[in-house]
Amino acid sequence: MAEGSVYDVIVVGAGIMGSFTAYNIRRTGKSTLLLEQFPLPHSRGSSHGQSRTIRSAYGSQEYYTKMMTKAFRMWRELEDQSCQILFRQTGLLCIGQKGVNYLDDTADCLQRHKTPFRRLNDAELRETYPMLSYPPEIGGAVIDYSGGLLLSGRALAAVQNQYRKLGGLIHDGEKMVEVIPGEVIMVKTEAGQYRAKAVVLCVGPWANNVLTKLGIAVPLQAQKIRVCYWKEKTPGTFSSRQFPVFSQINAIGPHLVYAVPSEEYPGLVKVCLHYGPSIDPNVRDKIDDSWVVEALQKYILEHIPGLEPFPAITESCIYTNTPDEDFILDHHPSWENIVIGAGFSGHGFKLAPVIGDILAKMATGQTPEQDISFFRLNRFTKSHL
Ligand SMILES: Cc1cc2nc3c(=O)[nH]c(=O)nc-3n(C[C@H](O)[C@H](O)[C@H](O)COP(=O)(O)OP(=O)(O)OC[C@H]3O[C@@H](n4cnc5c(N)ncnc54)[C@H](O)[C@@H]3O)c2cc1C
Structure with a gap:
């Protein structure tokens, strides 16, 4: 991208959620920058390590079982694309x-x-x-x-590689320090500043710090x-x-x-x-x-x-737990073009392909096919805007 251009979407956080989000956006041909505070790979967040469990069984929380049907299909697709076993x-x-x-x-x-x-x-x-x-x-x-x-370490590297293959940019070792909302959003990092039509925040355990600065108090x-x-x-x-x-x-x-x-x-x-x-x-x-x-x-x-x-x-x-252990997938209450994916509460990895698809759609003006009413911010936020 030429200096001064505006990205379609900047995704902050290259854990499994941010990586799948950036990949799903890039698949639609949109210009995308994925920012990560630590040099990759790293073991400071939630997505490192060699395995995660995957299942359809979710007790009475049928909305997750429904999402898993698509997630299994998307994991198989990533296996085919990356020519390796992930599951x-x-x-x-x-x-x-x-x-x-x-x-x-x-x-x-x-x-x-x-x-x-x-x-x-x-x-x-x-x-x-x-x-x-x-x-x-x-x-x-x-x-x-x-x-x-799921062979999670391999899966995280695989989705990041597929994203790069499509021309997606990753700036790792570059911490986002400020998001200035607007019709065009300014994202400041420790190394520079970028502009985007939309921003997706997938900052894992750092969500409280980032969301508070944007006026949202979530009990994460x-x-x-x-x-x-x-x-x-x-x-x-x-x-x-x-x-x-x-x-x-x-x-x-x-x-x-x-x-x-x-x-x-x-x-x-x-x-x-x-x-x-x-x-x-x-x-x-x-x-x-x-x-x-x-x-x-x-x-x-x-x-x-x-x-x-x-x-x-x-x-x-x-x-990163929410009080009800359901995720947060929503737009910022005041700025539609800031999208939040947070609070994956120790069970998000298996659903990451679908979460990435939902967040990508939310950031690019499309309607996700899944019912995301369970994941709204307003079930516990006090926005002090
Ligand atoms: C021990 C353990 C076991 C688990 N077991 C399972 C399981 O069996 N099945 C399952 O489905 N799920 C499981 N999970 C949950 C799953 O791993 C998480 O839900 C998922 O990894 C969350 O991903 P994330 O992208 O939200 O967070 P992260 O992986 O933490 O990614 C967030 C990223 O944002 C970056 N970041 C933060 N702030 C900034 C900033 N200012 N600028 C730039 N970058 C920033 C961080 O450095 C980080 O890389 C487990 C989790 C753990 C810890």
Whole structure:
């Protein structure tokens, strides 16, 4: 672009959401600049790491199950375009709790969407997955055969490469410092300034800082998540040939525990708590979160006895949670040409192709085909404009 020209859209934040948004915009031939504060790749936000779980099962939140139909298709498209495997279909085992409707809701929803699944009672659960150990009346399980794991690090690089192949520009290591609204928006960075007809903000855990400056107060909470890998006592017991991705609701207090078979590091199974302490993303590791590892150790001793009860490796990542754990996909209340994608609450990765498509349409004056009424800002904002 010549100096002084106006981009059709500037996307801020090259995590999975910003990258898919920029890619979907560029596919329509529009001029696009993707700005990222850190040199790529980096491990400071929410989209790094080797795996994410993917599933159709979403309890009573059928709007996500509906979005997943398109998301699976778009992931397959990206696999074809990038000539690499990005998704391993292992199935997703979801263990319930007696008296909680989650499994019934999930089974009903999967049935309605003609997604293959199986309901397991406690005895069947024990017989099918003898490496798991639960009390006799756990409340059964559902296996969602559409589910599995995404090779997330590879997927993030793949979408950024496809975007570049289409002529999309990425400026990494260039932090956006100010967005000056207007019919033509001015975006100032630490290195320069750019103009655009529309801006999409996908700044992950930094959303509070950025949105507050634009007059929007959203109760977003950044949480540090410890990603723990545990060694198999007998190699191969938890390989994806015999063990699916799994999650257990209300496993530790009200929090979910999930696991990914030993696919990322040979002989190590990822088992994590879907919760962590609130943090400032600029100083993520300042806080002591050793209680998370201790709680997981206890869980593993009781329920996954085939793993050594000490993590072999731990890594860290950040969730950005909304109070209801639904996303925020909306226009700025005063400036239609500023679009916000935020609050992906620890479950956004699998939906990123669809989110990117929605945000791209919102930034280019089109109407998204999905129902986005669940994701409006005004369900909890106090705009002080
Ligand atoms: C441990 C862990 C496990 C997860 N498991 C799953 C799972 O199994 N399934 C699933 O679907 N989802 C999962 N998620 C959630 C999913 O990974 C996130 O929802 C998703 O990655 C959010 O992406 P994002 O693009 O919004 O944020 P990010 O990846 O954080 O991207 C935001 C980007 O914006 C940049 N940025 C911020 N401010 C600026 C600025 N001023 N200027 C320029 N750039 C800026 C940041 O540097 C960052 O790169 C998990 C998340 C974590 C942390």
